[in-house]
Amino acid sequence: MIQRDYLVIGSGIGGSSVCEGIRQFDKKGSVTLVGGETYYPYKRWMLSKQFLREKTPALKKLPCLEERWFDAHKIETRFGTVVTQFNIDRRLAVLGNGETIEFKKACLAMGSRPVRPLVAGIGLGNVIYLRTIRDALALREMAQSEKVIVIVGGGLLACEAAASLRQAKLKIAIMHRHQSLLNRYLDPDTSTWVTEQFAKKGITLLLGSSLNGFEGKTVLRNIQTKSGERVAAGVAVVACGSEPNLEIVRNTPLSGPHGSPVTDYLETEEKGIYAVGDLAFYPDRLMGGMRRQTHWENAREQGLIVGANITGKKRQRYEQIPYFWTEMFDLKFDFVGDFNVPATRVQLSGSYAKGRFALRYFQGEKLRGIVLCHHSAGEVTSAKNELRQALGK
Ligand SMILES: Cc1cc2nc3c(=O)[nH]c(=O)nc-3n(C[C@H](O)[C@H](O)[C@H](O)COP(=O)(O)OP(=O)(O)OC[C@H]3O[C@@H](n4cnc5c(N)ncnc54)[C@H](O)[C@@H]3O)c2cc1C
Known part of the structure; x- marks a missing residue:
């Protein structure tokens, strides 16, 4: 039997950051990183952005940690392998x-996977998801030969994928059950403004349309809405949220x-067993x-902290202001705080017309979130500090 000091399950940004954190505090302990995907840890966030947009897929820009890093730090990797029990x-x-x-x-760093809606035809060819390099490569390939691509969903991933493909x-068409895009994160006025920007870029908006099912013999032909409409589609990208990979x-x-x-x-309630990233509550x-966040920086920071804590050489709390960013067309948004x-x-400073503004979201008198559109990294840090201060922390 193989014996190891540390086992890290899942080779996304969470798991790979755990490895980095371990090696900062324990140079010698034996470590194995097991990951279901065949690739070295990569920048998953790129898949819906430049990886889809660019003429040739930028595979070289994707890696976070490469083979030579793992070799140099004596970390055993087992990619293309899952933990089953x-x-x-x-x-x-x-x-x-x-x-x-x-x-x-x-x-545990197994991350999350796309939610599969429980509707007819979900298994048809050309009904796809966007989570892994393989998914993104397949989508690029299919997009070459199909006339209309319908993105099902109106959240971050849906909007990013739609913008990049456009x-x-x-x-491109977006089918969303609500009347405006990104409505889960943005106030109604800003969400409406974003929706208008998508319309101006030539994306067909099927708003207020709930998915009922996919039709076709073996390959997708139409998408059916709950109100009985049929929308012709060559490819459907289903972006209806994600759920944690916790089967094991x-x-x-x-x-x-x-x-x-x-x-x-x-640390979980089992001493010595930790969890990070998309699956940690x-x-x-x-x-x-x-809170459970499904965002990059959270997985990265949690991974580094667990890497330190798991060695027993350091004991750090995870205390970060929740944060994520998104990019679509010429819009870049940073979200600082809680948008649940x-x-x-809502307090708006700046203007939509200039495409540079900040929104402060209050609940009662309490500041709970700041959205920045087209701001610098320094301004994002200031927003995090402002929120910390407002919270009295
Ligand atoms: C297309 C896309 C775009 C995104 N864009 C942004 C963005 O702009 N900003 C942002 O903040 N966040 C973004 N995110 C979210 C961000 O990428 C995730 O929050 C982050 O990747 C989570 O990291 P993780 O390590 O927890 O999980 P994951 O990245 O999901 O990695 C988990 C890994 O574990 C593996 N695994 C699962 N089960 C097992 C098992 N039993 N055994 C072995 N391995 C297993 C999986 O195959 C996977 O490789 C995006 C996500 C996607 C999909």
Whole structure:
């Protein structure tokens, strides 16, 4: 049996950052990183942006950590391999190839996967998702031969993918059940303004349209809406949210309805087993309550903190203001704070017309979130500080 000091499951940004964090504090302990994808850890966020837009897919720009980094830091990698069983009591993990790893400490970093709506025709050819390099390559390929691409969803991923494909001069429609795009994150006026920008760029907007199912013999032909309409489509990109990959710990205390519950130190209730990134459900000491974020910087920072904590050489709390960014056409938004509850008051500075503005979202008198459109990294840091101060932290 293989024995390791540390086992990291999932080779996205969360898992790879755990490896980096471990090596800052423990140069010698044995580490294995197991990842279901065949690639070295890469910038997943690029897949809906320049990777889709550019004429030739920029595979070289994607990697975060390459083979030579893992070699130099003596970290064993097993890519294209999944953990199929995780025995908490015996501290054993079984891999897809039948091998078993006995570990002293472990970190769950399996991330999330796209939600598959429970509708007819979901298994048809050309009904696809956008999560991995393979998905993005397949989408690029299909987009070459199909006339109309319909993006189902109106959130961050849907809008980014639609914008990038449109920039690649393809015919794009967005089908969204609400009346405006990004409505989950933005106030109604800004969401409406963003929607208008998409219309101006020539994207067909099918708003207020709920998905009922996909039609076709073996390959997609039409998308059916709940109101009985049929929309012709050659490819459907389904972007209806994501859910955590927690199968290997299902029905254990390491898996809950909102993710894998962890402490301030990102440790699960099983000592020595941690969770990071898209699947970690952590106490947010700054904004309050428990939170699961599905954003890049969160996975990166949590990975580094767990890397330190898991060695036992350092003990750090995860205390970050929630943050993410998005880019679509010539718009770049940074979101600082909590956008789960709609604001009761919105303060706008700057102007939509100039495409540079800031929005402050309040609940009662309390500042809860700041949205920046076209601001610098320094201004994002200032917004984080402003929110911290407003929260009295
Ligand atoms: C197209 C796209 C664009 C995005 N753009 C942005 C953006 O602009 N800004 C932003 O903040 N965030 C963005 N995100 C979100 C961000 O990429 C994620 O929050 C981040 O990748 C989460 O990192 P993670 O390591 O937790 O999980 P993941 O990146 O999902 O990595 C988890 C890895 O674990 C592997 N795995 C799963 N189960 C197992 C198993 N049993 N055994 C072994 N391996 C397993 C998976 O195959 C995967 O490789 C985007 C996401 C996507 C898909």
